[in-house]
Amino acid sequence: MSASDRRTGRRIRLAAHFPGVNNTTVWADPRSHSQIGFGSFAHLARTAERGGFDYLFLAEGLRLREHRGRIHDLDVMGRPDTLTVLAALSAVTEHLGLAGTLSATYNEPYEISRQIATLDHLSGGRAAWNVVTSSDAFTGENFRRGGYLDHADRYERAESFLRAARAFWDSWDTDALSPHTGTRGTARPGAVHPVSHRDRFFDIAGNATVPRPPQGHPVIIQAGDSPRGRDLAAAQADVVFSRHGGLEEGREFYADVKARLPAHGRDEDDLLIMPAATLVLGDTEEEAAERARHIRYQQVSGATAIQFVEQVWGRDLSDHDPEGPFPTVEPDLDTVVTQGKAAARFHDRAAKAREWRDLAEAEGLSLRELVVRVSARQTFVGTPRTVADTLVEHVETRACDGFVLVPHLTPGGLDEFVDRVVPLLRERGALRTEYEGATLRENLGLRPRPAPDRGATREPSGAGEPTPVPGP
């Protein structure tokens, strides 16, 4: 994308979210297939590439959630390792970016920078890293040190983590391996620089084993939503993955995050905002609405509805009929029945309980109907044309720069979008017809990340002998 496109062309950026363990996926649908088998990943990736998407996105869950002491039903679908999957996908795609979520709370900068750099090399510059801070001590127990950091410390560690990772990526000069002495397999003398990064979280002194990634720095995504998370994005990220897919809330979020950029010497084109979005298509508006309703009820089975309310109620509601009235029993706010990511979703359970009760009463909703209503996961419902128009409207009016589309079927959930909506977006010039850049960074229209100018410090190291390229 050219510089003028970056300024004026409100081109839609698109990503395909591979469904993780959640109740967006309609597991009851016979077209739903494995969440582990490579065929599923390959299908979604190829569909996304056919549709000119920027990247495929994998979320991360580092421990199976538990609900009332049992593994959460939906988590037995399994969640394979992100980097392994993305490495395999790099071999069956050519242009598609490969974005993985990796926690800055439980990993180490050396490891992650090396893995992401390797993915960037393997894929020819298509790697992206969604830097998450993760959110519970329960997950921490799966790790050697266990425990947990509080919210502020997690962000401080993430910021430091990223600086350390960038130092590793910057530590090899771009031309480190270009022919210099006629000796193959050696780096130019002085071209591999030591990395030193010390603060209260890390004490790193070493060097990177992998040459500078093709993108310089792979694309950085950030997903935290608090002011601290938004600041981290403004300071460090190239893309924000948000939950604010609605028009008004999207505009507010967009304005808020973009306004944070100048303080970090960056402008609005330096950070793309891409909310999660789901969609349901139909030949007519009525058909789309009916399909959406059907999908909602498949996503929220009676058992799912009860578990959902139990998360807020903190007590066993399994004796309730999901098709019957909303519970009148008081919530037990001192008890937490859900462990894992979902537990962090409801910050103020008392307020949430009141809100749901009032809504159920005012509209005479059953327990299941209430959950269908409050857990709505359909951002766009309509004909291909109205959905295409709406996507364009969101981008043109700066509610976002694009979308991370979350299909409700694995792996064919984006087929219909690519067959029916993508051609309309292309007709309007809102979506690429072919990949214009060689790397994900270029395709997203982001600035390059040139190597640091080391000026006078770029001296041959040691006695002037070539530095051997690290062996296996």
Ligand SMILES: Cc1cc2nc3c(=O)[nH]c(=O)nc-3n(C[C@H](O)[C@H](O)[C@H](O)COP(=O)(O)O)c2cc1C
């Ligand atoms: C849209 C979105 C997606 C997220 N995805 C993940 C994920 O896949 N894995 C993970 O461990 N944390 C994920 N997080 C959690 C964040 O990294 C962060 O720990 C959490 O949101 C708390 O930070 P906050 O208060 O700034 O939002 C996600 C958060 C958001 C908002």
